[in-house]
Amino acid sequence: MASQPPYSIAPLGAQHDRAAFSCGEPSLDSYLQRQASQDVRRDLAACYVLTRGDSATIIGYYTLSASSIELIGLPPELVKKSGRYPLVPAVLLGRLAVDQRFQGQGMSGLPLMDALRRALRTGVGVKLMIVDALNDSAARFYEHYDFRRFADQPMRLYLPLSAIRDLFPEDAPPGHSEGGKPAQ
Numbered sequence: 740m741a742s743q744p745p746y747s748i749a750p751l752g753a754q755h756d757r758a759a760f761s762c763g764e765p766s767l768d769s770y771l772q773r774q775a776s777q778d779v780r781r782d783l784a785a786c787y788v789l790t791r792g793d794s795a796t797i798i799g800y801y802t803l804s805a806s807s808i809e810l811i812g813l814p815p816e817l818v819k820k821s822g823r824y825p826l827v828p829a830v831l832l833g834r835l836a837v838d839q840r841f842q843g844q845g846m847s848g849l850p851l852m853d854a855l856r857r858a859l860r861t862g863v864g865v866k867l868m869i870v871d872a873l874n875d876s877a878a879r880f881y882e883h884y885d886f887r888r889f890a891d892q893p894m895r896l897y898l899p900l901s902a903i904r905d906l907f908p909e910d911a912p913p914g915h916s917e918g919g920k921p922a923q
């Protein structure tokens with residue numbers, strides 16, 4: 740029996756079948772079909788797709804953009820260690836979706852973990868990842884993966900980079916050895 744090719748995650752390209760993608764949330768489908776490539780070309784977002792091997796079928800996708808949060812809007816747990824800069828650097832997980840044909844099979848972890856890892860590897864300072872959930876179900880999905888809600892904006896959630904670093908200690912950037920403890 741032929742073995743299945745492994746999953747891969749790569750930048751969205753012309754070879755990917757965007758038209759067939761359907762996650763059950765029309766705005767996320769049409770974003771991928773009509774807007775994502777343009778946002779990538781204009782350096783407004785990076786878009787990554789999950790496929791099996793080099794298949795054109797998109798199983799899931801996510802987008803990442805640089806962002807920032809005003810210091811006064813930071814969750815209290817992060818304020819103490821954020822200096823006095825008026826803006827704190829963040830990575831925005833703009834969109835994440837899995838095609839309905841593949842939902843309920845644990846697929847969401849692949850793009851999500853890839854997004855977290857990529858945020859860790861940017862090579863620029865990032866304090867937290869933020870995401871704007873489309874609805875309460877989506878917010879609960881992110882909570883399932885340990886994202887926390889902003890007290891004053893319950894549809895906006897965050898995950899401190901320190902928590903992401905703990906997930907991937909081997910990817911800790913210089914200055915953060917042993918999963919988050921600053922190098923001596």
Ligand SMILES: CC(C)(COP(=O)(O)OP(=O)(O)OC[C@H]1O[C@@H](n2cnc3c(N)ncnc32)[C@H](O)[C@@H]1OP(=O)(O)O)[C@@H](O)C(=O)NCCC(=O)NCCS
Nearest residue numbers: 762764836837842843844845846847873876877879880883
């Ligand atoms: C949300 C979405 C990405 C989840 O993908 P999925 O393939 O259905 O989810 P998975 O099978 O990978 O589930 C992984 C885990 O998350 C949990 N989960 C999935 N959806 C959840 C939800 N809405 N609320 C709480 N937990 C959820 C699952 O129970 C599972 O838990 P387990 O690890 O304990 O087994 C997918 O349903 C989707 O694309 N929905 C439409 C778009 C959307 O709402 N995107 C959210 C970002 S705006």
